[in-house]
Amino acid sequence: MPIVRCLPDSCSIEMSESDTILDALVAEEIPHTHVCGGNAYCSTCRVMILEGNQHCSPPTSVEKALAKKLDFPVHIRLACQTRISGDVSIRRLVLNDEDIDIVDSQMSVGFIGRQRSVGILSARIRGTTNFDEANFPYDIIYVMSRYFHRMDKVIGEYGGVINNYTGWRLMALFGTEDDDRVPERSVWAGLEMLKALQELNSDLSKLSYNPLNLSIGVHYGTAIILPVSCSAGMQRITALGRAIEVVGRVESANRKLGSELLVSNSIYKRLPQPPVIHRHGEIDVTKKGTKYPVFEVIQMVGDPPEKPEKTTEQNTPLGQRIAAFMQKFGRSR
């Protein structure tokens, strides 16, 4: 009979070829998490195959669907769906409540983290020196909540998501799902943000507020996208990688060039039609002083991409499904 060697428990279990790995672990009284009871809904039974992948049964259709949704690599398998025909070594991955919380967060967002080419937009309000000192807190709250609300709306309309706010800055990501025309969406969003700011400034001037100025940088590059859970059950994503540093430099170059919206060469060369450019410049992107072209875009050519449709599955977050299962099965392992 094939043997499954199991970490971190350091045990070896002989198991029948007709049993799943989950069956074998449970029979040995190993407290392996299986929140949905083996129905390929929750992914909490996930294991990493360390050796013997060739002895594992092919993924079932339900495992395939969940693995696709969560972007599992081939060596991460659901114990409740996997049978073995030869010796296999595994590492159990969901061992405690913290792990379950992380899986819950991944299920809500719909992936475990992935490397992906994304559009990255960094926007900063310019001329904020003394802004908070020269205004009453109520005024700052009034102005900034309207600013963030309008920018969030524009970014959402082009399929982006704001993943970071720091002081006067925000960062948005485009293409974290499988949206098409990601570079275009990112630049259209930047231009629409400038337009939305003009409208906001016109409203603010009627109330005797000073206008806001915006500096936007847009870049396209590879980043690791990671779901993170926050307090109060909120789910967010964050992005890591060199591309995030580059977009910051693109945005900062506005100050030197006197521009409002700069795009990196990486975005520019991916646009289907050359946009209307006002000026261009260069930024340093390495310590060796390698120069990288940036372009001030003042108008896009052609029609804007349609707002991406959310799938029914996206509208009904997987988190809701796992929550139902958590209620049904509790957190018993």
Ligand code: FES
């Ligand atoms: S127990 Fe395997 S997916 Fe839930």
